[in-house]
Amino acid sequence: MTADRLPDAAPDVVAPLLDVRGLTKVFEARRARRAEPVVAVDQVSFQVERGETFGLIGESGSGKTTAIRCLLRLVEPTSGAVTFGGDDVLALSGPELRTLRARMQVLFQDPYSSLDSRMSVRDIVAEPLTAHRRMSRQQRRHAAEEMLRLVGIDPVFGGRRAHTFSGGQRQRIALARALILNPELVVLDEPVSALDVSVQAQIINMLREMQARLSLTYVVVLHDLAVARYFCDRVAVMRRGRVVETGPAIEVIDNPQHPYTQELLAAVPGRHGGEEETVHAPG
Numbered sequence: 372m373t374a375d376r377l378p379d380a381a382p383d384v385v386a387p388l389l390d391v392r393g394l395t396k397v398f399e400a401r402r403a404r405r406a407e408p409v410v411a412v413d414q415v416s417f418q419v420e421r422g423e424t425f426g427l428i429g430e431s432g433s434g435k436t437t438a439i440r441c442l443l444r445l446v447e448p449t450s451g452a453v454t455f456g457g458d459d460v461l462a463l464s465g466p467e468l469r470t471l472r473a474r475m476q477v478l479f480q481d482p483y484s485s486l487d488s489r490m491s492v493r494d495i496v497a498e499p500l501t502a503h504r505r506m507s508r509q510q511r512r513h514a515a516e517e518m519l520r521l522v523g524i525d526p527v528f529g530g531r532r533a534h535t536f537s538g539g540q541r542q543r544i545a546l547a548r549a550l551i552l553n554p555e556l557v558v559l560d561e562p563v564s565a566l567d568v569s570v571q572a573q574i575i576n577m578l579r580e581m582q583a584r585l586s587l588t589y590v591v592v593l594h595d596l597a598v599a600r601y602f603c604d605r606v607a608v609m610r611r612g613r614v615v616e617t618g619p620a621i622e623v624i625d626n627p628q629h630p631y632t633q634e635l636l637a638a639v640p641g642r643h644g645g646e647e648e649t650v651h652a653p654g
């Protein structure tokens with residue numbers, strides 16, 4: 372059968388929510404303070420289905436953060452294509468880019484620096500509504516309190532400032548803010564690595580609960596492979612800007628095919644010890 376006689380795509384074939392093709396980011400030598408330009412992300416391709424948790428793993432400097440910053444248009448990629456819900460992400464500008472930013476939110480690693488210490492947590496959570504939704508002050512306050520409740524913060528404490536909360540509680544507040552505009556995709560940049568190990572499992576479980584309740588899709592950067600195995604449906608392993616292996620998280624981590632992934636796993640201290648139990652502990 373020749374290519375032009377292939378039947379049309381079956382109607383039940385659903386396009387991925389996020390489609391990344393040949394994504395490349397080169398930092399010029401001067402900007403990278405190096406003698407040579409740095410190819411931080413090199414021809415990276417992956418697809419993320421709706422409702423999925425897709426992990427980017429790999430050692431420090433492998434290009435994970437730069438890749439997600441390109442998706443969010445926080446960094447302009449050098450080349451490649453990114454499609455999100457059918458929209459060409461790299462072609463958007465002005466109001467369209469603003470709308471995209473509402474649909475694609477980000478949760479950063481450090482809940483200590485990501486929340487404004489001068490504002491009440493209720494106002495922090497409500498703030499994106501001011502820019503993106505026509506709502507009365509009362510409606511914004513109500514929506515913020517509902518979202519705080521959903522992530523496990525009693526709205527009675529909504530008037531308090533972020534620094535009066537623990538790290539785990541702050542990450543819940545940061546998530547409430549990321550979810551207030553009802554995004555389809557949330558990019559999680561090392562969401563638990565700044566937290567005490569005892570709190571990490573609670574936050575991962577809360578993220579999973581929110582995903583199920585709000586039909587979220589996650590792209591998550593992780594360096595902890597035990598967390599990745601527990602949290603992600605699929606992972607891509609990055610090395611020197613390239614994806615060297617992609618597959619179901621459990622398969623890639625339990626039975627890595629690429630020598631680099633094998634090395635990465637071999638380097639994890641106590642891999643067969645207690646770490647996974649910590650992650651599996653109920654929240």
Ligand SMILES: Nc1ncnc2c1ncn2[C@@H]1O[C@H](COP(=O)(O)OP(=O)(O)OP(=O)(O)O)[C@@H](O)[C@H]1O
Nearest residue numbers: 398402403409411430431432433434435436437438
């Ligand atoms: N703004 C920048 N300017 C110049 N070079 C950069 C910039 N950001 C990252 N790089 C370089 O790009 C490469 C990839 O870095 P990146 O932070 O994306 O890796 P990573 O896998 O996320 O590492 P980490 O886990 O340590 O954050 C590194 O060599 C880094 O030095």
